[in-house]
Amino acid sequence: MAVADEQTLDPSMPPENVVRSPLMRAVLFVSACTMVIVGVIGIFLPGLPTTVFLLAAAWCFSRSSARFQRWLWYHPRLGRPVRDWYAYRVIPVRAKIVAVLMMGLSLAYVAYAVPEPWAWQVLALILVPAAVYIVTRSSTRPTQH
Secondary structure (H helix, E strand, C coil), X not given: CCCCCHHHHCCCCCCCCCCXXXXXXXXXXXXXXXXXXXXXXXXXXXXXXXXXXXXXXXXXXXXXXXXXXXXXHCCCCCXXXXXXXXXXXXXXXXXXXXXXXXXXXXXXXXXXXXXXXXXXXXXXXXXXXXXXXXXXXECCCCCCC
């Protein structure tokens, strides 16, 4: 089975849903730009996820600027993880490993550093289902026969 070409599997962009408030649009736009910057840093810095920040930026752009929403969606490097998540709920293996590792380290740190035993238990109630969700998502795009 060969992986289908980009045109065939490229989903259409989600609809624009820009908010009316100029102040809220500005806040969302600045947030989106910040998340894109952090996501790009994550490409080069191990342990810092990229995809999650790009997904958040895509949402903020969809609510603040249709132009920048299109820019991120069709960006040759940054757009693919956003499109893959939107269309197929795909999380790359590297992102899964980093996410689960960071959750595990956070849980271990809280269990060690916080004297109250309930703190790590509450955190585990949140992080374990999140880790299971991440691990059970597909790691690759569907193929076309």
